[in-house]
Amino acid sequence: MAEMTETTPGWLSRDELELTRARMPILYVDAVPVRVDATGVVTHVGLLLRIGSDGTVTRALVSGRVLHQERVRDALLRHLEKDLGPLALPQVPTSPQPFTIAEYFPTQDVTPYHDPRQHAVSLAYVVPVTGDCRPRQDALDLVWFSPEEASSPLVQQEMAGGQGTLLKQALAYVGCLR
Amino acid sequence: MAEMTETTPGWLSRDELELTRARMPILYVDAVPVRVDATGVVTHVGLLLRIGSDGTVTRALVSGRVLHQERVRDALLRHLEKDLGPLALPQVPTSPQPFTIAEYFPTQDVTPYHDPRQHAVSLAYVVPVTGDCRPRQDALDLVWFSPEEASSPLVQQEMAGGQGTLLKQALAYVGCLR
Amino acid sequence: MAEMTETTPGWLSRDELELTRARMPILYVDAVPVRVDATGVVTHVGLLLRIGSDGTVTRALVSGRVLHQERVRDALLRHLEKDLGPLALPQVPTSPQPFTIAEYFPTQDVTPYHDPRQHAVSLAYVVPVTGDCRPRQDALDLVWFSPEEASSPLVQQEMAGGQGTLLKQALAYVGCLR
């Protein structure tokens, strides 16, 4: 998940965020951006490409914190626009029901999800995007994969913290996991 | 639900359909057309207006049979285009998971749903439409209601066969039932 | 929602909780306890009865915080056992997917849910209980209502913070809202 230290007044300072992370589950959203055909079938899944300081390639979902007094659907839209650019035209789901929740634990193997920084609980959504995606922030690129590629070992091993598993759950939810 | 006697060769004749209706549950889809804002909040619900031969006003969801060898999502798109016109631009859901199923029984009060003609089991979906809706077939008009209006007694009493209940379930699913 | 200031070392002190509540959304679970028949139909909904210091009657769902490093399903079981007693035998859902999320805002009318103390985001589940329920903590009693009673104005007006709406969403989800 992306580092999300917002510094707007009224939100948490970096120190306060660190303190809170040690004491409370932090609420996140995860979005799986998809391209669909006219009948709603998912044809492609979009993954953000990041290069670590040691040169390792990581592929990631759109992910981030829900802020104080922010609705979940506003957080979802904010992170989608931040990561995919202002022209992506995401179709935020009508229902607040996530397809699953991902519980990222600071200790390994409690759940399939892991985040060494914190205990985060993420509401996960599949989001069709119809516009032009231009990754911003710390992502180098957004790459579209077929459902088959997205669930392949090659792509799965480039995803961290259990997001590969979350991606497979999304593919199962839309009926595209073989 | 609309009368759905397709006569294309290979499908059921009217007689065969009548016979089958007396012997098997018939698979249907129900779609709740909605307008949404940029964050996915449902702002309006679209209901078809029909006038009966006795002058009674009925409001209805988009509804119809799934045909042999037709995918559910293709049936959904076909009925949406048939009832809302070719420019409605419906966003067929990515997931085949319906928000509920409506079991229409020929006998009253087995479930909240009733269809004197048959036992129909309908997969129900909420479908955002962004384009221009022009009702065709036997509907006079498509009228947009706010979620509050849609669940009001005035509108509810104009819906038949339990579709008012199904509409309330759709509103609950999208978080718009008060 | 019940006051949930745990004082176990490692968790938040009351002061820290107050501070955090002003800065972050707090993760909650809401459970709707139900009795079911052999085919899974909900026959009754259980509501906690509380009497306020001014004598007002309030009916409430089982509700409470998710703690640091606690899985959502463990939080659900903990709050069910705390509120219904150790012999309630709740059937915690197999899927972590909530039927909806309830976003309780400290300001009114942002969503149907309101909590003057905090911004809480609650994952909501329907939980069949088969055992003997003996409310503990600050609840006086657990009363079972039929689905019709539970959605009636009489019961709805005794529920606070939008939990009446959440209850109706649960009834819609299980097919028992008329």
Next chain:
Amino acid sequence: MAEMTETTPGWLSRDELELTRARMPILYVDAVPVRVDATGVVTHVGLLLRIGSDGTVTRALVSGRVLHQERVRDALLRHLEKDLGPLALPQVPTSPQPFTIAEYFPTQDVTPYHDPRQHAVSLAYVVPVTGDCRPRQDALDLVWFSPEEASSPLVQQEMAGGQGTLLKQALAYVGCLR
């Protein structure tokens, strides 16, 4: 899916069923029987074992037709009792919402699901069973697998018609697909 030619008067004769199968989608239910721990985590998945006339081993979900004027939840319970015996104590879901639908087509590769006999649309549910399972009918045995085993190639290749894919979707839904 099991051969389901019921011959009770009022239902379809074998000839009528064959005729209908060639003309209409047939409504089915699929149930994934599971064992769960106290917190609702799926620990085991139950699969029926069948030996074909040519000696091939097939593992299958509980599956069968919904009859005329039968509620889906009654069909689910009937097939569970038929396949797992009268002491299995299945917990039929409170919500009629299936976790997915499986569209079995007589032609290959339209969907992941295939049934050479017919076009069947199946509503799929995960069903915890707490009692003693004794397979009846044409199944030799019911074998319990861990979620890891159930999604392994060894078990997957013993499942026919796409039921291996449906099983993986069920595991994804309950958060047990890695």
